[in-house]
Amino acid sequence: MIETAEDYREAVLSQQWWEKRSFVGCDFTEADLRGLRTQGCTFDQCDFTKTDFEGSRHEASAFRSCTFDRSVLAGTRWSSCSMLGSSFVDCRFQKIAFTECDLPLVSLSRNRLSKVDFSGLRLREANLTEADLTGADLRGADLTGARLAGAKLDGADLRGARIDANGLVQANLSGVHVDTETAVAYAAAHGLVIH
Secondary structure: OEEEOOEOOOOEOOOOEEEOOEEEOOEOOOOEOOOOEEEOOEEEOOEOOOOEOOOOEEEOOEEEOOEEEOOEOOOOEEEOOEOOOOEEEOOEOOOOEEEOOEOOOOEOOOOEOOOOEOOOOEOOOOEOOOOEOOOOEOOOOEOOOOEOOOOEOOOOEOOOOEOOHHHHHHOOOOOOEOOHHHHHHHHHHOOOOOO
């Protein structure tokens, strides 16, 4: 069953268990989804403005082209989820956990993501412009095509991450932990001739 353009604004849906449900264009503005558990659910073009997800758990669920504006994501767990093309604006990411998730084309620009664990995640073509990634764990992450202009990466760990030349030119890697391969690619992207 697909729920289309349903109005869940300010709904109290906390502590529920949703399995294999589909939502298209639904409005969850200011809804209480604390402690919600989803498994195999899909959310397409849904609005989660000011939605409270605190403590929720999501497994093998897809949130495609959704809007998370000032949403509370603290203490949430996302496992094998897709966030394709979703937009996050001024959200709370404290103690968030991602495992085996896809975040291609996601917009995280200007968000405070310090110390968030993005290790091993697929962030292809993600917009991380001016995001605060201070101390973030990006080991093994796929950042191919990601926009990193103005991103704060001091203390971040990029060992084993895949970053293309454009990303290496945009990013300020001062104070960043990298492996030899990334250091060589960074030097080459900045015009150094390595022998």
